[in-house]
Amino acid sequence: MSKPTPEPPTPVTFDDVRHAAERIRAHAHRTPVMTSRTVDEQLGGHALFKCECFQRIGAFKFRGACNAVAQLDRAHSPGIITWSSGNHAQAIALAAALHHVPATIVMPANAPAVKLAATRGYLAGAPAGSEIVIYDPATQVREEVGHQIAEERGLTIIPPYDHPHVIAGQGTAALELIEDHGPLDVLFVCVGGGGLLSGSAIATKALLPDCAVIGVEPELADDATRSFRTGTLQSVHNPPTIADGARTPSLGHYTFPLVLRHADDMMTVSDEELLAAMRLVWERMKVLIEPTGALALAGALRVAREAPDRLRDRRIGVIFSGGNADFAAILPLLGS
Amino acid sequence: MSKPTPEPPTPVTFDDVRHAAERIRAHAHRTPVMTSRTVDEQLGGHALFKCECFQRIGAFKFRGACNAVAQLDRAHSPGIITWSSGNHAQAIALAAALHHVPATIVMPANAPAVKLAATRGYLAGAPAGSEIVIYDPATQVREEVGHQIAEERGLTIIPPYDHPHVIAGQGTAALELIEDHGPLDVLFVCVGGGGLLSGSAIATKALLPDCAVIGVEPELADDATRSFRTGTLQSVHNPPTIADGARTPSLGHYTFPLVLRHADDMMTVSDEELLAAMRLVWERMKVLIEPTGALALAGALRVAREAPDRLRDRRIGVIFSGGNADFAAILPLLGS
Numbered sequence: 001m002s003k004p005t006p007e008p009p010t011p012v013t014f015d016d017v018r019h020a021a022e023r024i025r026a027h028a029h030r031t032p033v034m035t036s037r038t039v040d041e042q043l044g045g046h047a048l049f050k051c052e053c054f055q056r057i058g059a060f061k062f063r064g065a066c067n068a069v070a071q072l073d074r075a076h077s078p079g080i081i082t083w084s085s086g087n088h089a090q091a092i093a094l095a096a097a098l099h100h101v102p103a104t105i106v107m108p109a110n111a112p113a114v115k116l117a118a119t120r121g122y123l124a125g126a127p128a129g130s131e132i133v134i135y136d137p138a139t140q141v142r143e144e145v146g147h148q149i150a151e152e153r154g155l156t157i158i159p160p161y162d163h164p165h166v167i168a169g170q171g172t173a174a175l176e177l178i179e180d181h182g183p184l185d186v187l188f189v190c191v192g193g194g195g196l197l198s199g200s201a202i203a204t205k206a207l208l209p210d211c212a213v214i215g216v217e218p219e220l221a222d223d224a225t226r227s228f229r230t231g232t233l234q235s236v237h238n239p240p241t242i243a244d245g246a247r248t249p250s251l252g253h254y255t256f257p258l259v260l261r262h263a264d265d266m267m268t269v270s271d272e273e274l275l276a277a278m279r280l281v282w283e284r285m286k287v288l289i290e291p292t293g294a295l296a297l298a299g300a301l302r303v304a305r306e307a308p309d310r311l312r313d314r315r316i317g318v319i320f321s322g323g324n325a326d327f328a329a330i331l332p333l334l335g336s
Numbered sequence: 337m338s339k340p341t342p343e344p345p346t347p348v349t350f351d352d353v354r355h356a357a358e359r360i361r362a363h364a365h366r367t368p369v370m371t372s373r374t375v376d377e378q379l380g381g382h383a384l385f386k387c388e389c390f391q392r393i394g395a396f397k398f399r400g401a402c403n404a405v406a407q408l409d410r411a412h413s414p415g416i417i418t419w420s421s422g423n424h425a426q427a428i429a430l431a432a433a434l435h436h437v438p439a440t441i442v443m444p445a446n447a448p449a450v451k452l453a454a455t456r457g458y459l460a461g462a463p464a465g466s467e468i469v470i471y472d473p474a475t476q477v478r479e480e481v482g483h484q485i486a487e488e489r490g491l492t493i494i495p496p497y498d499h500p501h502v503i504a505g506q507g508t509a510a511l512e513l514i515e516d517h518g519p520l521d522v523l524f525v526c527v528g529g530g531g532l533l534s535g536s537a538i539a540t541k542a543l544l545p546d547c548a549v550i551g552v553e554p555e556l557a558d559d560a561t562r563s564f565r566t567g568t569l570q571s572v573h574n575p576p577t578i579a580d581g582a583r584t585p586s587l588g589h590y591t592f593p594l595v596l597r598h599a600d601d602m603m604t605v606s607d608e609e610l611l612a613a614m615r616l617v618w619e620r621m622k623v624l625i626e627p628t629g630a631l632a633l634a635g636a637l638r639v640a641r642e643a644p645d646r647l648r649d650r651r652i653g654v655i656f657s658g659g660n661a662d663f664a665a666i667l668p669l670l671g672s
């Protein structure tokens with residue numbers, strides 16, 4: 001539970017989150033907050049679920065992408081570039097279309113066809129010059145491909161999580177939850193690269209200093225928990241967790257110190273707990289979240305089992321990060 | 337498109353629906369209405385989805401059950417009785433618990449264990465004397481079992497759909513949709529026993545006389561469409577449609593004339609169309625509806641394909657009737 005001394009002043013502040021909220025207001029959904037008597041009984045407290053699965057492109061990623069694309073310095077850059085095989089690719093594609101900014105998106109040759117098609121669909125609305133660049137993940141590293149193209153063409157890089165504008169944008173999810181549904185005692189947030197957790201922790205600690213902010217990641221991809229405990233950046237390599245949004249190798253240059261400074265704790269859950277939480281939400285709340293989207297609730301359920309006093313009669317914020325479930329991979333796991 | 341001359345004055349009026357809305361307000365959710373750019377593109381108009389999957393017990397059935405249980409004449413009846421293997425059983429059990437009324441629920445021995453458990457769970461909150469009575473569907477008829485017990489014990493029968501209080505309660509779904517989201521040009525509603533359709537049509541025609549109300553049922557259970565076309569009551573026997581909420585043998589004594597009088601048209605969709613509509617809602621809207629819950633949208637999508645002018649630029653109401661999907665039966669059909 002102890003954590004290292006905080007780092008010096010950070011590059012993302014609560015004002016940045018508030019400005020991000022103004023910047024994305026016209027484009028992003030103010031997503032609904034749902035409740036469930038059934039889940040409350042299991043938690044022993046009252047949970048408020050921020051449903052980012054209902055966000056545009058089906059995940060919170062649109063918030064950060066929209067905030068970043070909106071701030072492109074068009075006088076000095078002809079467009080943006082990013083790399084992603086998942087929700088961030090779609091988020092950048094849609095944000096580029098809405099802001100009339102050319103976008104280049106680097107995707108692996110083995111990306112699911114449905115995600116390629118969705119990204120291509122959003123990108124069709126973006127200006128001429130927008131394109132998807134396919135790379136071979138067996139022989140190329142996506143960051144290197146992206147940086148090389150960015151340099152050649154003078155494009156501005158918006159990486160999936162490790163960028164101040166992206167972090168500030170993701171923080172608007174917690175900002176809205178607190179603005180709309182009042183004080184919380186504890187907030188559970190999933191962790192991949194740490195963009196959502198750091199942004200949400202900044203907003204939460206500014207508004208509710210006494211609210212505990214807890215990051216949750218898969219046991220199979222526990223790099224952020226180990227980084228948090230040791231104070232030095234740890235990594236994982238292609239972890240086989242079903243939570244594909246949490247397979248990122250490590251926290252980032254920006255997100256690691258922000259998580260250290262603003263989050264109160266980190267924890268892990270097994271893929272079995274993750275699937276059970278996802279199934280609970282599907283069956284009882286009728287909300288279709290993806291495995292990564294169930295991390296935060298899985299964490300809360302584990303705390304309720306292992307340390308029930310921490311949640312009893314508390315107001316518990318839970319972020320459902322997204323709903324872009326890969327049916328072919330997931331449905332067989334739920335069918336029994 | 338022609339329909340027979342309406343019957344004489346009906347036993348359910350718009351005032352009954354408005355009174356039902358007041359009666360259930362403290363217990364039922366005012367369910368959210370969602371929209372989808374993706375679905376709008378396929379429809380050619382603007383759809384408003386009334387999400388009864390988020391209603392208590394996961395389906396609109398709670399509305400009618402709550403309205404009926406609230407009106408029990410306690411001076412003359414010691415409790416209520418009903419029969420159902422599905423959503424109505426859970427709806428009555430919860431309504432009985434909330435109104436402190438003893439309830440007897442007749443369920444088949446082959447009812448899914450999960451539905452038995454859910455009904456038993458809600459019934460645990462109801463007064464002493466409440467019970468689930470199991471019958472053998474191979475040798476007994478549920479109505480006969482129910483009527484016999486009702487007579488022996490003086491219980492008041494609240495059948496799944498063919499009851500004025502039930503019909504008035506179901507009509508509050510359309511009432512809320514119109515109150516909250518203004519005029520509609522057309523409303524699509526699923527049909528099993530016709531309780532939701534007749535109640536919704538009464539409310540819609542009272543508020544929006546020019547709004548077309550269209551009932552949708554599975555091709556494999558097309559009794560209501562044939563009844564509507566011929567003006568005489570038609571039936572089906574255990575139709576093998578995946579829409580288990582629409583396997584009812586026929587419209588009822590009350591619902592048939594109400595549907596004839598207030599609905600504008602009836603149509604059918606194939607189980608394939610139903611599954612495609614359900615998948616679209618799961619994948620793009622992240623809302624978990626059951627197969628029966630996708631009937632209305634499947635009907636709208638068929639109209640959009642076959643007669644697009646009827647929906648172009650129109651405001652289209654669609655009721656998602658429920659979300660109690662039987663995963664074991666459905667997931668294998670979506671896994672490919």
